[in-house]
Amino acid sequence: MPYESDKIKLDRAKSVLSRLRTAIYEPLGDLNVTAWVTREPVPYSERESGERLNALKPGDRWAELWDCAWFRFEGRVPECAAGRKVVLLLDINGEMCVVDRDGHPYQGLTTVNSTFDYSLGLPGKRVVDVSDSAAGGEVVDLWADAGCNDLFGSYHGGLLKEACMAICNENYRQLYYDFEVLIELAEQLPEASARKAQVLQSLYEASLILAGLNEDSVDRAAVLLSAELQKRGGDASLSVSAIGHAHIDLAWLWPIRETIRKGARTFATALRNMEKYPDYTFGASQPQLYQWVKDDYPALYAQVKERIREGRWEAQGAMWVEPDTNISGGEALIRQILYGKRFFQQEFGQDMKVLWLPDVFGYSGSLPQLLRKSGIDYMMTQKLSWSVYNTHPHHSFHWEGIDGTRVLTHLPPEDTYNSPAAPRSLAKIESQYLDRNVSGHALMLFGIGDGGGGPGEEHLERLSREKDLSGLPPVVQESSLAFFRKLEKEAGKFQTYRGELYLEKHQGTLTTQARNKRYNRKLEKELRDLEWLASLQWAAGQTEYPSDSLERIWKEVLLYQFHDILPGSSIARVYDESLDRYAALTAEVREMKAQACAQLAGSAGWDGEKAVFNSLPWERREWIQAGGDGSWRKVVVPGMSYCRLADATVDAVVPALTASERQLENELLKVSFNEEGHIVSVFDKPAGREAILPGAAANVFTVYHDDGDAWDFPRDYRDRAAGQMKLAKCSAYVEGPRAVLEQRYTFGESELIQKIILTSSDPVVRFETEADWKQSHSMLRVSFPVSVYSNEVSCDIQFGTIKRPTTRNTMIEFAKDEICAHHYIDLSQPDYGVALLNDCKYGHSVQGHVMDLNLLRSPDYPDPTADRARHQFVYALYPHVGDAIQAEVGRKGYELNVPLTLAEGKMQQGRERCEPVTLIRIDHPHVMLESVKKAEDSDHLILRLYETAGANAQADIAIGLACECIEESDLMEQPLHVLQEGSSWAALSFAPFEIKTLRVKLAGPQ
Known part of the structure; x- marks a missing residue:
């Protein structure tokens, strides 16, 4: 007599499974x-x-x-x-x-x-x-x-x-999971395997026993199935490390206040499950979440701390939140790590070694250096599995950043952080692991994430049956750090992937919710200035360094860099709340900055007089509007210093400027316009050449149909243009040293007003823009076809630049059409180039000769009001001789984003007189001082520098304060070695794009 078919056996077992579920x-x-x-x-x-x-x-x-x-x-x-x-x-x-x-x-x-x-x-x-x-x-x-x-x-x-x-009915519940695991096991096993046949037969026989569901039949069926569940796998070629997880978005489709409660619910559930399942190991990331639980639920937090001490609960990750790494500034990413690692060290006595970023929308090529210089050896993510056109070639690999630093990286082969921990999970890991030929270890993250909740009983019941179940790779519940320690032993066999980890999805997040992005950029720069000013005051012994205030402000800024807030992919309430807080934080920082400037100027003896401050490390020669009467002055201000406005002012004769509806001209550039208001020529007088592609129009505002959501816009948007904004009105005038053409554009109910400005002796065309955007399902872009031929565009990213193709020869190039840049992109030949600068935009596209900037998007989901608002932004065109490095485009980008500051001196009673100092002098044009601050845990001054050109550099630095000792430290401000003692001078040697952090013990008052 023939045996029953496998299909009938499986269908019978699934029917019993359904009956068992309802009988529990x-x-x-x-x-x-x-x-x-x-x-x-x-x-x-x-x-x-x-x-x-x-x-x-x-x-x-x-x-x-x-x-x-x-x-x-x-x-x-x-x-x-x-x-x-x-x-x-x-x-x-x-x-x-x-x-x-x-x-x-x-x-x-x-x-x-x-x-x-x-x-x-x-x-x-x-x-x-x-x-x-x-x-x-x-x-x-x-x-x-x-x-x-x-x-x-x-x-x-x-x-x-x-x-x-x-x-x-506990025995029913246990049998339910026996059936579930064995059914899935049978579905994953090869068709012709003896193991599959035997599992199906046992399930079939158990199903026959359970024709009548009662205590006796359940007990007999459980005995029958236990024989299959007890079969072990033998020597395994691959083992899986499983860690319970609940990736919690700190805001997304819910407001921040609900995340705090989600954290409490998730943490409490994990604790209860630990009491029931002795093998259970759970992990949670993001110190911000722990801080909320500590503040609002101290008794719960105490239980968490105890489980961490036992080793059952893993504190994961090294950043304050899991931030967007495309848009966040370089110093902000360092602060994410600095505050994140300090929290876990102070609270739990643990030094974080793993960067935990399961869900961010692409990974800056600067990250490997930031990680290794922060003592982080490993990185985990899985989001690259979401790419649309190309498959990332590895799950385990060495990721090499733009400076050559490498970090061991693992992408869980199941391609999710919400694993059901089912047999299909283990089978997928074994079959899909791209590096299984050289690695015997893979990671699995199981539980309910995003909205929180974490693992439930179903995950843990399955795992208890799958530890070493014949037909599946064995699985052990352990920390991710334990997994990486195993993986590291195989690392000599892994391949290296160099450059950014680009996600071929979610390019819309470089633009959506533009006001949030603008506030973020402005606050990053304002905090940079404030820390420099506060450091000067502290070094002079004038005031205490405002450590507590700065930490509080920084942590809130870092919170809003979370990967569903800053990218623009949350609900309207999140942005209603963040914009209010951004405004309050900006006002607070600017007030602190204004007070510091006034006090520094006052202590220099300029009480009631104006002073001008330059926080960039090079001398700046610029026109500034210096008084309430609108008067302009040409000033020269030393780098990293300040001086009295009267002393900074230099005699300057403004050459003849031209401003008409069809032309702007200064001594360096002549800009011509057509009747539609578009630029048709930018003639570089000293170079004797044209910057705009002949016959093309630049600064054209094109509106595209955009039926995407906050994350994604259509790939074929260029073929779906809704039209161009039309010039409605224009006027031209000369204002001091500036030739200005003011244009008003309209499209539908939307309006854009722009001042196009040429300033005397400045080779930059500046576009100061205000937009009242009311379009829905639309994307606004501005384009510049330039007279430059290059297969690569240089893009400013954190602590360096990255070159990306301007061609679309392959699917990889096609997929990278929208690219991220910070201060600028630059298209250059060896002899000439054009840079497009900006003060708050991130989404760009460069194809052939055309540089394109994404200005605004208005999708409907998840915020139906996204970007329908008033916006301000500035961008600028900088034609130049030579390439981006020779033309010092990086400096132009910083100058656009970090303006000179004017303040009126205010003498403080009882304060010592304090002469202005140039905090630091750097004798190399390609070494940038990114930040100055007081150390977190000592009375040292921290200076952060990096090489900007992607070349080796030998630089001498001179600190304008008496120094006892100059040390090099890591990014966590821990000393590495002494550079100089008893001197304010030191010699530094930089590798390409290398970051160096100096730890200076001052000899002054402090």
Whole structure:
């Protein structure tokens, strides 16, 4: 007689699985439910302060989206449940955190209807244990803090779904997971394998036993299946390290305030599961999240600290948050690491060795150096698996940055941080691991992430059956650091990948929510200035260094660099709140900066007189508007110093300037316009050549149809132009040393007003722009076809530049059409080039001769009001002789972003007179001083420098203060070696794009 077919065996087993699932819980009766509803969260002590809703029943409405409530669930275990395992089944169609009798988070719950990728599993958590063996008669009186939103901010009607007491048939539950794991195992095994045939046969026989579902049949089926579950895998070629995880977006489809509660729910759930599953190892990243839990839930935080001390809980990552690494500035990325590592060291005594960035939208080529110079040896991410056109060639590899620094990097081969930890997970890891020929180790991140929650019982039950199950690679629960220690032993066999890790997706995030990006750029620069000024005051002994204020401000700026805030991919409420906070932070920093300038000028003896400050490390010769009367002065200000305005002013005769509707001209450039207002010529007089491609028009504002979302715009947008903004009005005038053409453009209901400016003796065309943008589903770009031929464009990134192709010869080049740059992009031949500078934009495209800047986007999701607002931005065109390095384009980019500062001196009573100092002199044009600050944990001055040209450099530096000792340190401000003692001079040797941090012990007052 032939055997039954495999399909029928599998279908029979799946049918039993479904029956087992519904048989696990036997309802005993509904609970009494009361809720107190508020618009915003309130603490446990005020839990009865909201609108009271009595006697809620399943199906009753309790709230609207983002409402909060304290729920009280009451009941009594019936006598018939004596000796049985009793649980509560709670589902409010939202998120909820059960608290203990003191109001501390105990366990997180999530509606089973939560939005999620169900191919990865079901995200709901609804079970609360009452007793493993009830006595009968126990009183249940439970409080829970609730939010009317699911894991991803979705609204499910605000209806109470379930609130009952139930018996948990534990043997049914265990058998359910036996069936589930073996069914999936059979589906993953090769068709002709003996193992697959035997597993299916055992499942089939167990299914026949379970024709009648009762205690006896369940016990007999469990014995039968245990034989298959006990079969071991033997010597394995690949082993999997599994770490429980809940990647929590600090804001996204929910506001920041809800993230704080998500953290509490997730952490509490992890702690409860650790009590049930002794092998469970959980990890959580982002010190900001830990800080919130510490501040708002100290008792919960104490439990977390204990688990970290035991080694069951891994503190992950090395950055304050998981930031966008394309848009964040270089010094900001260092501060992410500095504050992140310090937090974990101070709180848990642990030195973080792994950069944990599972979900960011591309990875700057500067990162490897930042990591290694911060004591970080490894990096983990998985987002590259989202690329659209090309597959990244490795899962385990050495990533080499723009300076040649390498860091060992691993991408979990399952391509997710939401692994269901199921047999299909392990099978995919084994089959898809691109480096399995040279590596026997891979990482798996399991649990419910993004919206939080982490692993549930289903993940841990599966893993308990999969430790060394025949037919699958063995899996062990351990920390990611333990995994990387294993991987490192194989690292000699791994390949090297050089340059940025470009994600072929989410290019729209370089532009969306432009106001946030502008605030971020401005604050990064304002903080740079403020720290320099504060360092000068502190070094002179005038004031205490404002360490606490600067740390507080920096940490909030770093929070808003989170990879769903700064990139523009969150809901409207996130930006309503961040823009308010950005405005407040900017005002605070500017006030601190103004006070510092006034005090420094006053202490120099210039009480009531104006002074001009230059925080860049080279002398600047510029025109500034110096008075309320609008008068202009040509000033010369030394680098990293300040002087009285009267002393800085030099005699300057303004040559004849031309300003008309068709032409602007100074002694260096002649800019011509057509009747539509577009630039048709930028003639470089000293070079005797044209910068704009003959026959083409530049500074053209093109509007494209954009039916994408915050992350992505259509790849074929160039073929979907909606039209060009039309010139409505223009006027030309000369204003002091500036020739100005003011233009007003319109498109639909939107308006753009731009001042195109040529300043005397300045080889830069400046475009000061204000836009009132009201278009929806639209993208606004400006283009410059230039008379330069080059296959590569130089792009300014953190601590260096990267060259990207201007051709589209391959799919890799095609996929990198939209590229990120900070201060500038530059298209140069050996003899001539043109740079496009900006003060707050990041999205660019360069194809052939055309340099294109992405100005605004207005998608509908997840914020239907994105970028429909008033905007300000500046960009500039800089034609130059030679390439970008010879023309010092980098300096032009800094000057556009870091203007000179004017202040009126104000003498402070009792202050010592303090002469201006040039803080540092650098004798090499390609060495930049990025930041000056007081050290975090000592009385040293920190100076951060880097080489800008991608070449070796020998530079002498002279510090304008008496020094006891000059040391080189790492980025964490720990000393490496002494450079000079008893001298204010030191010689430095830079490799291409190398960052050097100096740690200076001053001999002055401080």
